[in-house]
Amino acid sequence: METRELEEDRVLLRLNLGPQHPSTHGVFRAIVTLEGETIVDLEPVVGYLHRNHEKIYEHLQYPMIVPFTDRLDYLSAINNELGYVLAVEGALGIEVPERARVLRVLFSEFQRILYYQLFFGTLAMDLGATTPFLLAFRDRERGYDLMERVTGARLLYNYLRIGGLRNDVPDGWLRDLEAYLDYFEREAWPQYMDLLLRNEIFLLRTKEVGVLPSDLALAYGASGPVLRGSGIPRDLRKDDPYSGYENFQFEIPVGERGDSYDRCVVRLYEMLESIRIIRQALSRLPDGPVMGQLPRGLLKLPPGEYYQRVEAPSGELAYYLVSDGGPAPYRAKIRSPSFVHLQLMPHLCRGHKLADVIVILSSIFPVFGEVDR
Amino acid sequence: MLFGRFPGLEETGGPAGFWTLRVPPEHLLELGEELRLAFPHLSCLTAVDFRDRLELVYLLYSQDQKERLCLKVDLPPENPEVESVTGIWPTADWQEREVYDMFGIRFRRHPNLKRILLWEGYEGYPLRKGFGDPRPPRTRKVRPR
Numbered sequence: 001m002e003t004r005e006l007e008e009d010r011v012l013l014r015l016n017l018g019p020q021h022p023s024t025h026g027v028f029r030a031i032v033t034l035e036g037e038t039i040v041d042l043e044p045v046v047g048y049l050h051r052n053h054e055k056i057y058e059h060l061q062y063p064m065i066v067p068f069t070d071r072l073d074y075l076s077a078i079n080n081e082l083g084y085v086l087a088v089e090g091a092l093g094i095e096v097p098e099r100a101r102v103l104r105v106l107f108s109e110f111q112r113i114l115y116y117q118l119f120f121g122t123l124a125m126d127l128g129a130t131t132p133f134l135l136a137f138r139d140r141e142r143g144y145d146l147m148e149r150v151t152g153a154r155l156l157y158n159y160l161r162i163g164g165l166r167n168d169v170p171d172g173w174l175r176d177l178e179a180y181l182d183y184f185e186r187e188a189w190p191q192y193m194d195l196l197l198r199n200e201i202f203l204l205r206t207k208e209v210g211v212l213p214s215d216l217a218l219a220y221g222a223s224g225p226v227l228r229g230s231g232i233p234r235d236l237r238k239d240d241p242y243s244g245y246e247n248f249q250f251e252i253p254v255g256e257r258g259d260s261y262d263r264c265v266v267r268l269y270e271m272l273e274s275i276r277i278i279r280q281a282l283s284r285l286p287d288g289p290v291m292g293q294l295p296r297g298l299l300k301l302p303p304g305e306y307y308q309r310v311e312a313p314s315g316e317l318a319y320y321l322v323s324d325g326g327p328a329p330y331r332a333k334i335r336s337p338s339f340v341h342l343q344l345m346p347h348l349c350r351g352h353k354l355a356d357v358i359v360i361l362s363s364i365f366p367v368f369g370e371v372d373r
Numbered sequence: 374m375l376f377g378r379f380p381g382l383e384e385t386g387g388p389a390g391f392w393t394l395r396v397p398p399e400h401l402l403e404l405g406e407e408l409r410l411a412f413p414h415l416s417c418l419t420a421v422d423f424r425d426r427l428e429l430v431y432l433l434y435s436q437d438q439k440e441r442l443c444l445k446v447d448l449p450p451e452n453p454e455v456e457s458v459t460g461i462w463p464t465a466d467w468q469e470r471e472v473y474d475m476f477g478i479r480f481r482r483h484p485n486l487k488r489i490l491l492w493e494g495y496e497g498y499p500l501r502k503g504f505g506d507p508r509p510p511r512t513r514k515v516r517p518r
Contacts, residue, residue: 047490221464239438307388335417
């Protein structure tokens with residue numbers, strides 16, 4: 001689609017970007033209005049990956065929904081599962097064994113590291129640099145090998161259960177995880193920082209590009225690294241703790257200007273904080289079962305409504321469940337952070353050049369499985 | 374104080390941990406204006422179809438995420454219409470579009486009310502309870518032995 005129109009005395013060009021453009025990380029379409037090369041307006045079009053998860057959930061029993069939540073943000077399956085099982089456990093009042101609680105924190109943080117590794121790789125790739133992408137995949141491979149040894153799957157784990165975890169970690173796995181973290185912190189992470197922060201192209205392309213003022217971020221419900229990049233230290237792990245996060249010490253990295261650079265650097269530093277949390281989890285991991293006692297028979301939630309938020313790597317992920325006492329939810333709603341963040345695209349892009357759209361989209365890092373649900 | 378100013382406002386049951394108010398549709402905008410400073414974070418806006426009525430749900434948090442408030446608005450299942458809150462919480466923009474897309478609730482004075490996840494021209498509202506698949510049933514083909 002390409003149309004030209006005259007508006008007052010400006011020549012505007014309307015250009016279609018996507019939905020199958022390789023830089024859009026999925027299927028995202030943007031209708032861009034340009035004056036010369038400058039963006040006058042941008043209209044995001046989403047829904048190409050829509051499967052109506054929420055309708056499917058209404059026909060599934062509660063434990064059957066867990067593998068579906070993997071497929072929301074397919075890069076952070078553990079975090080998605082955690083939000084859902086916490087919502088159901090909260091409704092049922094199930095006690096989860098301490099070992100399972102700590103392992104859940106450990107796996108969420110490990111997933112967060114793997115998630116930001118991919119973010120780092122694809123951001124650099126979108127700027128034209130191939131090396132960081134390959135480095136990120138070098139480290140991700142080893143991370144996914146570790147996940148595979150525990151869960152049997154590399155991306156979509158179906159590992160968390162209502163009441164605990166499917167299985168305990170195998171012998172020697174924790175030691176290997178520690179070795180991986182040591183390697184990542186000492187060798188890979190400084191390499192990432194060098195490749196980005198001492199790269200002039202990266203600095204020129206991201207600094208002062210896509211500035212998100214903090215008041216706009218708050219008004220548009222931004223969360224996670226997008227909000228923290230704008231200098232607001234909000235993190236649900238601290239503000240609304242779940243699964244025992246209140247017992248862990250960690251910092252919340254924040255940006256200063258809220259541009260694409262800050263959103264990227266915030267995520268890189270969060271990897272270090274995640275490592276810190278995992279080390280604390282390893283040092284206090286108790287022995288014991290990983291599965292709690294569930295009520296006998298078909299799992300039914302008492303009639304009522306339940307809302308559970310978790311800090312997914314992309315931001316504030318929440319599940320809103322309405323139960324009528326049956327074995328399946330009467331209504332399930334997923335509050336997905338990427339969907340909310342994409343609303344910001346027109347505000348971030350106006351006044352920038354067409355090439356900056358790619359950078360700004362990458363710095364928000366929406367995952368379309370979650371946007372379109 | 375609020376109850377005196379908005380007739381019809383009443384406390385009701387909601388999600389655990391939330392103070393829940395049932396708001397008459399005509400007072401939603403005024404009440405929202407009143408609450409925007411105390412509850413700037415609209416976490417979630419959605420709807421539930423109870424067959425005899427549609428229920429809009431607004432889940433709000435205070436700036437420090439400690440205070441929680443839930444607003445509920447009942448609407449009739451035929452031609453449901455309510456005032457848009459995009460002027461108060463801009464984040465409602467796409468979430469209202471999604472509710473329109475899935476439940477057919479029209480939001481007055483919404484800047485760009487059109488379908489978001491489904492395409493323009495799609496018939497029906499999938500998350501309504503009465504929604505059925507309009508496609509003809511699939512016939513099963515059996516290969517002759």
